[in-house]
Amino acid sequence: MDLTHSAADEAFREEVRAWLAENLVGEYAALKGRGGSGREHEAHEERLAWNRHLAAGGWTCLGWPERYGGRGLSLFQQVIFHEEYARANAPATVNHLGEELLGPTLIALGTDEQRARFLPGIVNVTELWCQGYSEPGAGSDLAGVRTKARLEGERWVLHGQKVWTSLAHVADWCFVVARTEPGSQRHAGLSYLLVPMDQPGVEVRPILQLTGTSEFNEVFFDGAETEAGLVVGDPGDGWRVAMATLGFERGVSTIGQQVRFARELDRVVAEARRTGAFDDPVIADRIARARLGLEVMRTHALRTLSAYDAGSRGPEASVSKLLWSRWHRDLGELAMDVLGGEGLTVEAPYGLGDLQTLFLFSRADTIYGGSDEIQRNIIAERVLGLPKEPRG
Numbered sequence: 001m002d003l004t005h006s007a008a009d010e011a012f013r014e015e016v017r018a019w020l021a022e023n024l025v026g027e028y029a030a031l032k033g034r035g036g037s038g039r040e041h042e043a044h045e046e047r048l049a050w051n052r053h054l055a056a057g058g059w060t061c062l063g064w065p066e067r068y069g070g071r072g073l074s075l076f077q078q079v080i081f082h083e084e085y086a087r088a089n090a091p092a093t094v095n096h097l098g099e100e101l102l103g104p105t106l107i108a109l110g111t112d113e114q115r116a117r118f119l120p121g122i123v124n125v126t127e128l129w130c131q132g133y134s135e136p137g138a139g140s141d142l143a144g145v146r147t148k149a150r151l152e153g154e155r156w157v158l159h160g161q162k163v164w165t166s167l168a169h170v171a172d173w174c175f176v177v178a179r180t181e182p183g184s185q186r187h188a189g190l191s192y193l194l195v196p197m198d199q200p201g202v203e204v205r206p207i208l209q210l211t212g213t214s215e216f217n218e219v220f221f222d223g224a225e226t227e228a229g230l231v232v233g234d235p236g237d238g239w240r241v242a243m244a245t246l247g248f249e250r251g252v253s254t255i256g257q258q259v260r261f262a263r264e265l266d267r268v269v270a271e272a273r274r275t276g277a278f279d280d281p282v283i284a285d286r287i288a289r290a291r292l293g294l295e296v297m298r299t300h301a302l303r304t305l306s307a308y309d310a311g312s313r314g315p316e317a318s319v320s321k322l323l324w325s326r327w328h329r330d331l332g333e334l335a336m337d338v339l340g341g342e343g344l345t346v347e348a349p350y351g352l353g354d355l356q357t358l359f360l361f362s363r364a365d366t367i368y369g370g371s372d373e374i375q376r377n378i379i380a381e382r383v384l385g386l387p388k389e390p391r392g
Contacts, residue, residue: 012077016084019057024090028053035092036260038361040215044094044170051093051125061099061123068107068115069123075305086259097167098122098129102175104248109233109241118173118194130168132176132195132219133242135161141374142177142242143186147221149178149193151235154228156180156193158201158221164368168204168217171197176221177242180235190238192245194230201225210360212350246370258298261328264358265290268335271355277338286334293327318375325365325372332362 024032028050034042054060063078064070073081093099103122106115121127138144147160158178168174174195181189197204201224206214233241269287272278278287297320304320335355336343343359346352352360366372380386 009076009080013080013084016081020088020090024088031091032089038211038357040167041213047091048094050091051095055123055125061103064103064107068119083259095122095125095128097131101245101248102129105232105245109244127172128170130165130171130174132162132165132174134164136163145177145179145190147178149180149191151228155225156228158224160221162219165217165219166215168219169206173197177238187239189236191235192232192238192241193226195224195226199224211352211357258294262294265331268338272338275338275340283338290331297323297327318378321370322372322375328365329362332359335359
């Protein structure tokens with residue numbers, strides 16, 4: 001893995017910096033630092049406008065082939081963009097589920113008609129997406145999906161429930177894993193459907209979180225419909241398509257995530273100096289370990305992305321998820337120890353500070369997106385060759 005950048009890469013970095021400096025001004029400057037995990041409720045409409053401004057400037061879907069509306073940039077140029085975007089403290093984008101998950105899935109496995117229909121709306125940020133995977137009885141164990149869909153003439157008709165559906169309340173479409181073969185079990189008989197959200201058979205109920213926000217939702221399908229041709233891959237082959245989508249989930253944007261993590265760590269350090277906690281050798285040691293952890297994560301992420309760029313689809317993504325989720329959870333705990341008694345009080349009615357929000361939301365990091373237990377099972381079975389976990 002060669003981590004050096006070419007002269008062309010460095011010129012691209014300057015291009016990104018210059019564009020952000022020229023455009024993240026005026027009304028957009030007020031959006032700096034807004035949005036992201038646990039804060040998706042912040043300035044949604046304004047961030048949508050910014051995301052469309054990015055699209056107009058050619059800064060969405062950077063790694064997609066040019067024929068699909070992307071720029072065909074190299075892996076390291078994509079990394080550079082996400083690094084500089086995070087360093088500029090630019091607001092979180094609103095269509096990452098479409099751009100980073102569904103779009104690459106359609107490019108790899110969709111039909112020409114599906115690509116023509118949906119990719120332009122993702123590039124231009126005119127259609128927003130959510131992900132219909134988890135269910136009350138099928139979270140980390142996705143093979144337990146019970147949402148059903150049957151083909152009636154030229155329409156798929158869906159019945160079932162999804163849960164922890166990020167941004168469903170603002171999404172135009174949902175990519176849904178549903179059981180389409182009656183009597184099928186586990187990985188067999190699933191299909192990957194593209195379902196419009198604005199229809200009578202879809203109900204979205206926000207889930208109130210510890211942070212007081214509700215970016216996650218329950219989604220109920222009660223006779224919801226979608227066209228027969230809006231199945232990605234063959235009917236019954238949804239498990240393979242769903243796994244392909246998850247393979248795209250931990251892509252180059254994770255590098256930008258780590259820059260934001262570094263900013264959070266800097267905030268914790270600033271608080272430690274203000275409160276005097278930095279003089280505690282135990283706290284100082286934990287801060288040093290956090291700095292080292294960031295470097296480990298970045299190196300591993302680049303190695304993983306290099307492997308993916310070369311066509312490898314190994315267990316590296318599971319290792320990455322374990323690394324960043326546990327690191328971020330530990331940072332939240334460190335933040336509370338640094339704040340001391342201040343961390344236990346809030347302003348009425350429920351005015352959480354940034355570090356309090358970090359702590360509360362990071363409790364979920366080791367659960368969503370594949371729990372730690374599932375990631376360890378993947379590593380144990382696929383890397384160490386241990387027997388599969390027995391199922392009851």
